[in-house]
Amino acid sequence: MDSLKLLALDTEDLAVVSAHLQDAVFKTDGLSYDARHHVFSLVVNRFAWEKAERRGKGFERRRAVVAIKCVKAVRSLGIDRRDQDAVFSLLAVNFVPNGEGPDGIVELVMSGNASIALDVECIEVQLADTGGAWETSLKPRHPAV
Secondary structure, three states, rough: OOEEEEEEEOOHHHHHHHHHHEEEEEHHHHHEOOOOOOEEEEEEEEEEEOOOOOOOOOOOOOEEEEEEEEEEEEEEOOOOOOOOOOOEEEEEEEEEEEEOOOEEEEEEEEEHEEEEEEOOOOOOEEEEEEEEEEEOOOOOOOOOO
């Protein structure tokens, strides 16, 4: 099985996780924050960029879970948790440090000017595929800026 499992503990690792999550889509019911255990999780359908260059084959999406640990607080912009039909497209996962220490903000940047900011004690992000792949004929495209 070629399931992806990644762990990010610094900004370089997080850039790799972010690349694999680019163009992942999710609904609001895929968002969860366990304040007691300081874990924010997100269930997504990620575009399998690592398989996108195969010639003569269609493209793939895979169900995946993202767990962000050591979360102290969560803020969002442009997300209405009551709208269960809203679909969001994840563009990037960034980290903004608070000074010299390991704490800072993990930011999930979505299309449509939506975002989620997670105040974290340090970077600890896990990405794991949780099921099989399914074929899609659509490859996400981004206009050149």
